[in-house]
Amino acid sequence: MPIINRVADLSDEIATWRRDFHENPELLYDVHRTAGIVAEKLKAFGCDEVVTGIGQTGVVGVIRGRSNGSGKVIGLRADMDALPIEEATDLPYKSRTPGKMHACGHDGHTAMLLGAAKYLTETRNFDGTAIMIFQPAEEGGAGGDAMVKDGLMERFGVQEVYGMHNMPGLPVGQFAVRPGSIMAAADRFSITIEGKGSHAARPHDGIDTILVASHVVTALQSIASRNVDPLESVVVSVCMIKAGETFNVIPQTAEILGTVRTLSPAVQDLAEGRVRAILENVCAAFGAKATIEYWRGYPVTVNDVEKTSFIAGVAKQIAGESGVDTAVQPMMGSEDFSFMLNERPGAYIFVGNGDTAGLHHPAYNFDDDAAPYGVSLWAKIIESGMPAR
Ligand SMILES: [Zn+2]
Ligand SMILES: [Zn+2]
Known part of the structure; x- marks a missing residue:
């Protein structure tokens, strides 16, 4: 029995909500309309508690099962924000706001979790508490972190938490997941090297920042080749180097910008430590001075091993054994559900979005046809994770 029958019945309604969100995209924390509709619907469904304003514009719905002998609390999370992209489709429900669109499918994620809330409030066929988490600002604003910092986990007693993202290229009706790291950490650095400007014909009077910067860039590549275990993953990319104006002046300063992508916190720490040490010591060797700003972006998204095998088992109830890839390759993109997984064990899974x-x-x-699979997965996580007595 793949899709839950009642969920299949709800699919037209879920598609209507999704298309309305698609038509009215909102960015980052400014998801007032979307969050308002979410809160209103959660109340109308009969959620036991609906709380707004968590992490600025986040919304939480609490659904209690028929019994609570287990004392278990499971959180399900969707993201609500769109992207600053001009939509290039001819859809009847195309974005009405120039320069904004739902290009990451968060309209579908929001509608799917609403669908699950509707089903779960109707049936309550579980022993424990389900927490529906709708977050703002996934696309670069760390809305997941904002909700965590606002006490999301403690306030609702969340014990484990699950996230889902649609995946173009994966057939509709299929799922993909992996234990351990599934999405990368994305950090950035900005370096300024201060040397001593001089006449190009009198280099011995100066400290050549271009030469120093070149050595720094070269040495940074030893992080991947000499510091990190070859079986681990790291990317160190210098993407901008700026120094000098003309052909006969050795410049006083040089600027370097770059990014570091990693799939484990240990490698992330190692890479940052090496970037700093290489910079400081290479510059010292030449008598130059360096300053660095190093920003940690979203952390690595790490799936708990046991929760991954749980969610994979639930997904197989829906998609069958062959419809669930349990060893999908990690992606070097990043995801702010990582902040929630750093707080509580859980897993992040991909649901097929077909050929888009x-x-x-x-x-x-x-793809609205993907929604019944995602909604069924959400519902079965609750019903299998906290079976009715
Ligand atoms: Zn995105
Ligand atoms: Zn996304």
């Missing part, structure tokens, strides 16, 4: 343009592409669209 890629995520963040102006022609992307969420």
Whole structure:
């Protein structure tokens, strides 16, 4: 029995909600309309508690099962925000706001979790408490972190937490997941090297920042080749180097910008430590001075091993053994559900979105046929994770 029958019955309604969100995209924390509709619907469904304003514009719905002998509390999370992209589709429900669109399918994620809330409030066929988490600002604003900092986990007693993202290229009706790291950490650095400007014909009077910067860039590549275990993953990319104006002046300063992508916190720490040490010591060797700003972006998204095998088992109830890839390759993109997984064990899974343009592409669209699978997964996580007595 793949899709839950009642969920299949709800699919037209879920598609209507999704298309309304698609038509009215909102960015980052400014998801007032979307969050308002979410809160209103959760109340109308009969959620036991609906709390707004968590992490600025986040919304939480609490659904209690028929009994609570287990004392278990499971959180399900969706993201609500769109992207600053001009939509390039001819859909009847195309974005009405120029320069904004749902190009990552968060319209579908929000509608799917609403669908699950409707089903779960109707049936309550579980022993414990389900927490529906709707977060703002996944696309670069760390809304997941904001909700965590606002006490999300403690306030609702969340014990484990699950996230789901649609995946273009994966057939509708299939799922993909992996234990351990599934999405990368994305950090950034900005370096300024201060030397001593001089006449190009009198280099011995100066400290050549271009030479120093070149040595720094070269040495940074030893992090991947000499510091990190070859079986681990790291990317160190210098993407901007700026120094000098003309052909006969040795410049006083040089600037370097770059990014570091990693799949484990240990490698992330190692890479940052090495970037700093290489910079300081290479510059010292030449008598130059360096300053660095190093920003940690979203952390690595790490799936708990046991919760991954749980969610994979639930997904197989829906998609069958062959419809669930349990060893999908990790992605070097990042995801702020990582902040929630750093707080509580859980897993992040991909649901097939079929043959559409890629995520963040102006022609992307969420496939409404994917929703019944995602909603069934949400419902079965609750019903299998906290079975009714
Ligand atoms: Zn995205
Ligand atoms: Zn996304």
